[in-house]
Amino acid sequence: MSTSPATVESNQVKIEDAGPARKKITVTVSADAVKARLETGFGALKNETALPGFRKGRAPRELLQRRFGDALLKETRDQIHSEAYGQAIEANKLQPVGNPEMTPECRDVALEVGKPFIFSIEVEVAPEFTLPNTDGIEVKRPIFEIKDEHVDLEIRRQGYRFGNATRITGPFQPLDRMLCEVKAFKNADAEPFFTNDRALVVVPDTADEGKGQLLGLLVEDLGPRVEGKKVGDAITVETTGPEQHEREDLRGAKIRVELIVKDADRIEPLNDQGLAEKLSLDTVDNLKGQVRLALERQRDSEQKSAEREQVYTFLAEAVDFPLPEKMSQAQSTRNVEMARMDLLQRGVDPNDVETKLAEIRGESDANTRRRLKLFFILARLAEEMKIDVTEAELNGRIAGIAMQRGTRPDQLRNEIDKAGKLGELAHSIREHKTADRILEKAKFIDVPAEEWNEQQNKEVAAKRTSSKSAASGDKPAKTSKAKK
Known part of the structure; x- marks a missing residue:
């Protein structure tokens, strides 16, 4: 001592x-x-x-x-x-x-x-440690070409996004939207910890293999529980609170959600010409051109995210030090909020953000502690590199998110400010700038996106096997992939 x-x-x-x-x-x-x-x-x-x-x-x-x-x-x-x-x-x-x-x-x-x-x-207190040498680290850069089929898939998705809702009574099928009276209970409690008279529940898409988000929780079998139901039906969904949930009382708790379907809509997607006119692009060719540009920007953003993630992995493995225990326990909430900002900055559709956050809540304790370790390492690096975030950079990032969401920058800034999240956004920008400074001196190796994704899938499978062998029951952290 x-x-x-x-x-x-x-x-x-x-x-x-x-x-x-x-x-x-x-x-x-x-x-x-x-x-x-x-x-x-x-x-x-x-x-x-x-x-x-x-x-x-x-x-x-x-x-x-x-x-x-x-x-x-x-x-x-x-x-x-x-x-x-x-x-x-x-x-x-x-x-x-x-x-x-x-x-x-x-x-x-x-x-x-x-x-x-x-x-x-x-x-x-902030832990003491020695920073590693970050010059010339090796970084794989996933290369992915946007093809016509990717453009067509995105146009289909946007067609559903801007499509016309028709009131239905059932039976429900993928992508139907239900408004439900919701009561959520934990363990054997007689009183619900959450109620809502008009909660939105979306039937998972076929590609999601039954997994869906419910009240911020990722439910593995949501699809089978709600498909085929109709308005007026009572539905019970049972799940387990993730160990890294922001609410400590829900961590590991048995959660029962009782739904009564009050109303439901089915989206009739716009056809290509209808979507072009909806977006004031006049022709389908213009629509395809704009969608291609948007997909290329998103691809570049995902590529940069994959590069940064490799920097974070290098840093987390190169330095080891004890972490503040109480701050580790509070890190779960920060993980979710930082992830929310990162997803919005990367152009993820707001409708998909909550599903991805539900996955993050299910991350393992080891990944939560890794994120906290990176918080300290990146803060020290930013300080030594004299990296700050200007008001112009903050406003620019807000403007970019606002454009993706289709809202005014000043309105979005007010929302973030009222939620007390401006600091989180500024910190996210600072971490990105720090990683990008390291990437300026990195050695890049271009790899096809298919090879990159195969490698990431193997790493996820290895983490899952390790987690099961340790009988921890935690879900492995989701790894960044190149856009498909």
């Missing part, structure tokens, strides 16, 4: 290791300093207090002590806690990443005149 004493003004400070990336700060405030602080407090109290029978500033000290002594002692103690902690952090150049916690034996320690005041605080 390492210790490092430091004197801050009249306080004696000792810093000790208290666990992974956790420090115990013990502060000793001298008896003279305690006395001086109390005298200052009583002086201010006397000058500001008016008691019956005494003019302001004339009340006897004994009377003030009887009436306000305990409160003054507590207030002074809290002030010393706060000031001494801040001074210790600054003097020892610590970087707290969590809230300070008073050690149990010190929580009720009171100030006593004539005695030194000793207390201890524990806090999680």
Whole structure:
């Protein structure tokens, strides 16, 4: 256990290791300093207090002590806690990443005149580690050509997106949209933890092999449970809360969702000419040209994402250090929000974002800790590389997302700001810029997209096998693939 004493003004400070990336700060405030602080407090109290029978500033000290002594002692103690902690952090150049916690034996320690005041605080701090050399790392670049069949598939998808909804009663088939009364229960609870009178549930597409998103959870057999049903039917869906869900009480819980279908729509997709006119492109040739350009931009974005992911893998494997335990537990929520920003920046259809987030919630604990490790490594690299995010870059990224979503940039910025997510977006941009700086000096190897995807599938299968052999039951993290 390492210790490092430091004197801050009249306080004696000792810093000790208290666990992974956790420090115990013990502060000793001298008896003279305690006395001086109390005298200052009583002086201010006397000058500001008016008691019956005494003019302001004339009340006897004994009377003030009887009436306000305990409160003054507590207030002074809290002030010393706060000031001494801040001074210790600054003097020892610590970087707290969590809230300070008073050690149990010190929580009720009171100030006593004539005695030194000793207390201890524990806090999680940024871990210490040595950065690896990132020059010339090898990066595979998946190469993929946009062909006519890809354009046709995207036009079909957009035809459904902008198609006309027709009210139906059933039986339901893939891509039908149901509005349901929903009640969700966990374990054996009699009361639901979530209710909604008009929750949207989409019947999974055939290509999804029955998997679908329900209330932010990825349900493996949603398709078979809802296909063939009709308006008025009661449907029960059972699943297990992922171990990395933002809500701790849902992690590993048995979840039962009861649905009553109130209404349903079936989308009649627009034909190619109808879609061209809907998008003000006049002709099918213009539509195909615009779709091809959009697919090429998305391909380039996915390619860059795959390159960055290889940088992240290199960094995660090149450095090892203990992680703050409590911050690790809170990382699940941050993973979801960072992923939301990343998906939107990459041009993923907003309708698909929640399904992908449901997959991320099911990631393994090992992948959650990997993401936290990268958070610290990339932050250190960005600091050393002097990488910042300007307001223009932030607004530019928001404008790009707004264009993909078909909304105004100022409206989207207000939404992100109200949700308190501007910081997350700026951090995401900073991490991307840091990875891109490393990629500037990387050695690239071009590989066909088919070969790249085959490699990624093998890695996912290996993780799945490893996870099962460890009897962890966690779902492996989804790996970036080249666009198909």
